[in-house]
Each structure stands twice: as C-alpha cells, then as structure tokens.
C-alpha cells in the first residue's frame with residue numbers, strides 16, 4: 106500500500122524548474138505561493154529530493170497561523186511530516202530541514218550514508234531508513250510512509266526525484282504552475298530529469314483542470330496520471 110502522491114512544480118514556459126545557475130530561482134507568483142501553502146497544509150507529508158534538500162535546505166513547514174490552526178482543528182500535527190530522499194545524507198544538522206517545525210522528519214537514504222551519520226541524525230530526532238545501495242528504493246519508501254500513517258504525499262521536487270517517481274508509476278497527480286518566462290539552457294533542470302523515456306514509453310497525462318492563476322498570465326494545470 107502507498108499514499109496518494111501529488112507532484113507540485115513551478116516551471117517556466119520552457120519547462121524549466123530553475124535557471125542554469127541552480128540557486129533555486131523564484132518562479133511562483135504570490136498567488137501560486139499561497140496555493141502551494143494550502144496544498145502543503147492539506148498533505149500528511151511533504152517530500153523533496155537530495156539535491157534540493159542539500160542545496161536549498163527548505164523548511165517545508167506550513168507558513169501561516171490560519172493554516173496551522175486549521176490543521177489543529179482537524180486533529181493533525183502543526184506541520185506535515187518532512188521527507189528527504191537522499192543518497193548520502195550529508196544534511197545540515199542545524200539547518201532548516203532538521204530544525205524548522207515542530208515536524209516529524211523522515212530521511213530515506215542508502216548504504217552510502219555512514220552508520221555514524223545515521224546515528225547523528227537519529228539522535229537529533231530524524232527517523233532514518235536505509236533503503237538501497239545506489240539509489241533509494243522509492244517503492245519501499247512509499248510503503249514505509251504508508252505504515253507511518255501517511256495517506257497523502259506532496260512531492261516538491263526536484264526533477265530527478267519527480268522523474269523516478271513518475272517512471273515507477275508512483276504518481277497520481279501532477280500539478281504545475283507555468284510562469285510566463287523563459288530560462289533556457291542545455292542543462293537547466295526540467296520538471297522531470299533523469300535518463301528520460303523512449304517515445305514508446307512516454308507517460309500519458311489526463312488533463313483535469315487548467316486556469317489563469319494571476320495577472321501576470323501564470324497558468325495552473327492539473328493532470329491525472331495512470
């Protein structure tokens with residue numbers, strides 16, 4: 106059994122999630138940021154990939170008192186569970202992912218993380234699961250989340266994690282904000298990176314909804330998958 110999985114991304118009109126500089130470029134409009142906060146507040150857990158986690162050290166918390174109170178009224182914890190998928194968990198021990206909260210922190214990693222580092226993270230309150238040697242086994246990771254009570258998982262990138270989840274058939278919905286901008290670049294991250302799929306293996310999406318989200322002309326598009 107696995108949770109329902111929603112990938113949420115903000116991309117440019119040329120499908121990029123960041124600029125070639127990879128500093129975590131701002132793509133979302135104000136209206137989109139509010140929408141993402143709502144999605145996060147509705148999720149049982151929020152997941153990010155290793156590069157996003159190590160480079161950007163996101164907080165992944167619910168930012169407004171109103172939304173936190175709403176969660177409390179529904180009998181939920183203040184913040185969703187924060188989940189990191191990272192080959193070598195060299196996470197900043199006192200950074201945002203580990204400290205912003207209160208929130209349960211779950212880290213899925215591989216045997217490339219030393220047992221010492223696993224102990225350090227565990228002592229700091231993270232729940233660490235070693236699931237694989239080269240890459241984290243995502244099927245198992247989602248099963249673990251289900252056993253932890255997670256029924257709805259929101260994935261907030263990046264492109265490699267998105268691709269591997271999509272390729273494994275583990276995604277139910279793709280929600281994308283498309284900003285009226287172009288970043289370009291040969292190696293600029295797109296919403297689904299990785300090895301790519303051949304034409305015959307391409308994933309087909311089913312359009313659920315689309316609308317103009319803000320005055321800049323940013324679009325919100327929702328697809329179902331499978």
Ligand SMILES: NC(=O)c1ccc[n+]([C@@H]2O[C@H](COP(=O)([O-])OP(=O)(O)OC[C@H]3O[C@@H](n4cnc5c(N)ncnc54)[C@H](OP(=O)(O)O)[C@@H]3O)[C@@H](O)[C@H]2O)c1
Pocket residue numbers: 113114115116121122123127128129130132153154155156157158190191192193239240241242243261262263264265266267269270294298
């Ligand atoms: N605009 C948006 O909505 C948005 C959201 C989030 C991130 N981003 C951008 O996305 C970029 C980062 O994306 P990214 O593709 O470089 O990295 P990523 O998806 O954040 O992290 C992927 C890394 O996680 C590790 N990993 C371990 N097991 C894995 C598995 N089974 N499947 C996939 N990854 C696994 C791998 O590390 P190893 O390579 O060490 O094995 C892999 O390279 C940044 O530029 C960030 O700003 C944009």
